[in-house]
Amino acid sequence: MKMATNGDAAIAYSWKQINPAVVPAYPITPQTIIVERFSDYVHDGEVDTEYVTTESEHSAMTVAIAASAAGVRVATATASAGMALMWEMLGVCSGMRCPVVMAVANRTLSGPINIHCDHSDSMGARDTGWIQIYAENVQEAYDNSIIAFRIAEDMRVRLPIMSCLDGFILTHAYEDLEVLEDQQVKDFVGEHQQLNPLLDLSNPVTHGPLDLQDYFFEHKYQVIDAINGSLSVIKEVLDEFEALSGRKHFIAEPYMCDDADFVAIAIGSTAGTMKAVVDELRVDGKKVGLIKLKVFRPFPSQIIADMVKGKQGVAVLDRAISLGSTGPLFLEVNNALLSIEDSPSVCNYVYGIGGRDAPPSQLKQIYLDMMDGKSLPINYLGVRK
Amino acid sequence: MSVSLNLKDLSKQPSKLSRGHRLCAGCAESVIAKQVLMSTDKPIVVANATGCFEVSTTIFPYTAWEIPWIHTAFENAAATISGVESAYNVMKRRGQISEDIRFIAFAGDGGTYDIGFQALSGAIERGHQFMYVCLNNEAYMNTGIQRSSATSMGASTTTSPAGSKIPGKPGFPKDLTRIIAAHNIPYAAQASPHNWKDLMRKAGKGFDVDGPAFLNVCSPCPRGWRHDGSQSMQIAKMTVESCLWPLYEFENGTYRLTGESLSIAQGKKDKVPLTDLFKKEGRFKHLLADRWADKIEEAQAHVDERFQSLIKLCEMCETL
Incomplete structure (x- = not known):
């Protein structure tokens, strides 16, 4: 069935189909539509979920953990400051091996306060033992939301998962x-x-x-083992989902990469814009490609290393910055390239912070600069210095 | 249904919290917990906030708990039990569970009055079916006796020491039981383990009401209050008899004094002066110096005023 809807409503719709046992809910922009739409399903009796409207995100994550430990399927959603308030409980959730599914409507972290998209919230939680998957468009957000339950609850994994979608760009935009x-x-x-x-x-x-x-160390090692091992489970689940839906999903999707000399790596909705940029440059005969990363945790180092091997240049696009260092994806990619001899030159483009638009013209310039050798080790796309 | 409070019957109850836990000798917490856990014949699931009671009963790979028990963090015992109770509700609805279970959250005063207050208020407002038991020893004992908003005025703690200028904790504690009552909770009460019948009767009511219940229990701490561990129940009794910790309940909107506090209000029993209590506890001893006589007067006036206000509430409710 086809419908026109936004990313948040698509997540809520997937939950309606899944009918989780418990959904703790607390509003925060740009996630709120998820818990609003889902409350419609609860109040109209379309699901029999126990919908717990907590007094904070800290309590929302606590309810999620406790209900999961009690023995039932749990979904929740958050963004930005809400995730920051949950932060203490994120590690508790993975440490207690609770397969909670959480939609994250990516939004920057204060301050100053700003409600728009970047990946600071989920990237800031990248060390908490949660699997993280990201969406390029509303369709992928919906698909990921369903896939997430299978990955988290797999007996070989039993870890929580964040199903991330770009705030406003995907949460509020209507697509097929x-x-x-x-x-x-x-x-x-x-x-x-x-x-x-x-x-x-x-x-x-x-x-x-x-x-x-x-x-404690042994228990933490079991989490390490589970999250590292989850990559093969993710692959299985993605393949099974393709058989069901006909839609192919990748841990890391190569786009026009085979003969490309220069590739970019991007996460989220920007990957969609980048595909259009690649198409445009290909018309001009430029051998460029893109790697769209769906799975950030566990980080698929070997897959990335294999994809960029032999390329001349790699631009890593980060919609977050580890202040005092580089973008978090850049660090991971560099780490992955350590295993490659004659690794390509890698540069970092930090972009779209606080919801700053990253139009095709600017994204195109990334490839042009890379090809001209003009890229700096770290570039801040479109910022007024 | 509440259990028989006959000692012989109670002695036959299977243990829910085993011996061999690592609480200090003389700690009242396990005594209170056992009294609470024995007050229903229904199966119980427990959530515990971080604190003495949690760390002392569960050091991995050991556990003193013979019933299901969960701890997630410090400030969220009420949210934790909310999550468990929510899972139970949906499992019951879906026919996946048949037992009639009771839910308890245990937390200290730091985890209740201070950092856990928001989660507690939220859980009560949502109306989960659970009883919250505050093991109130009037300070953060697990981290080393720091003052909380439950600490009595003048008590010396490691963050409100008996200094030469400031003699212990400056202000009076938050009246949490009445704040909880203001949520229009079906049942709230103050209790003390020395009067075990009173405590168990209240816990039994808390288990049976439809909706949340709150039990705030005086829990003498030999380390923090600096008294001999063998005297904990005696100290609890004096704390109640001084009216520093009145025994009362709030049931469906009605306040009612109970136990020794009722006898004192009815003039059938004398109130113990605060100075007599203060002599028994190291945390108050500095106040007995002549230079702090005004502090003792202030504390006594406060206790008298608060007790009078309870009496007035009970008179209004025609329970006195």
Whole structure:
């Protein structure tokens, strides 16, 4: 079925089809449409979800963790300052192995206060043990939202996952969306599998005990092992989703990369704009390509290394900045290239901070500068210095 | 349904919190917890805030808990139990669980009066079915006896020391039980473990009401209050008899004094002067010096005024 809708409503629609047991909700721009639309489904009886309108995001994430530990499927959503307030609980969620699915409407972090898109919020949480997947458009946001449950709840993974979409650019923009049938979605995600559920009275379990020097490291290692190992599970789930929907999803999608001498790597909606830029440059005979990264955590180092091997130049686009260092994606790509002999020259383009528009003309200049050897190690796209 | 408060019957109840936990000798927390846990015959699931009670009962790979128990963080015991109860509701609706379960959140006064207050207020407003039990030892004992907004005026703590200029904690504690009552909660009460029948009767009511319940319990701490561990129940009794910690309940909008506090209000029992209590606790001893006589007067006046205000509420409710 086709509909015209925005990214937030698409996420809410996927939840309606999945009917999670518990959805803790707290409003924050630009995520709010998700919890608003979902409350319509709850109040009209289209789902039988326990919808918990908490008094803060900290409590929303706490409810998510506790309900997940209790033994049920949980979804929630946040953005920006809301995720910052949750931050303490993000590590608790992964550490307690709660497969919570969270939609993140990417928005910058204050201050000064700003409600628009960049990836500072989720990138700031990249070390918390959550899997992170990003969307290029509304269709991918919807698809990712369904895929996320399967990845998180897989018995080989059992980790929380952030399904990220660019604030306003995707959350509020209307696009064509092809949705699956309800039953197809239900069958794809399957029944929620419990693991040592708190509410099993016959097997009383102590969840979240004090864990000191003698065991903590081992428990953290189990998380390390699970998140690293999740990449092969993600691949399986993406392939299975393609068989169901006919839509191909990649951990990292190569676009016109095979014969390209210069490639860019981008996350989120900008990857869509970049594809148009690549098309334009290809008309002029420029051998350029793009790698669109869906999965940022775990970071697919080997896939990226294989894709950029033999290229002349790589531009890494970061919609976030680790203040005092570089963009976070740039760090990861450089790390991945350590395994390559004669690795291409790599430069970093930090762009779109606080929702600053990154139009095709500016993005095109990235390729032109790279080809002319004019790119600096770190470039701040369009900023007035 | 509430359980029989006959000691013989109670002694036959299976243990929910085992011995061998690592709380200090003389700590009232495990005594209070056992009294609460014995006050219903329904299965119980517990959420615990970070604090003495959490760290002392669960050091991995050991646990003193023989019933389901969860801890996630410090400021969110009420949100944690909200999440568990929400999962229970939907599982019940979907026919995935049949037992009639009761839910408890345990937290200290720091995790209740201060950092956990927002989560508690939110959970009560949402109307989850749970009982919140504040193990109130009037300071952050787990981090080393720092003052909280539950600390009595004049008490010496590691962040409100008995200095030469400022003798202990400057202000009076927040009246949290009445703030919770202002949420129009179905049931709220103050209790003390020395009067176990009163405490268990209140816990039994809290388990049975439709909606949230709140129990604020005086929990003497030998380390923080600086008294002999063998005297904890005696200290709890004196704290109640001084009216520093009145026993009362708020049930469906009605205030009612109970136990020793009711007897004092009815003139059947004498109030213990604060100075007598202060002599028993190291945290108050500095106030007995002549130069702080005005502080003791101020504290006594405050206690008298607060108790009078409770009496007035009970008179209005015609429960006295």
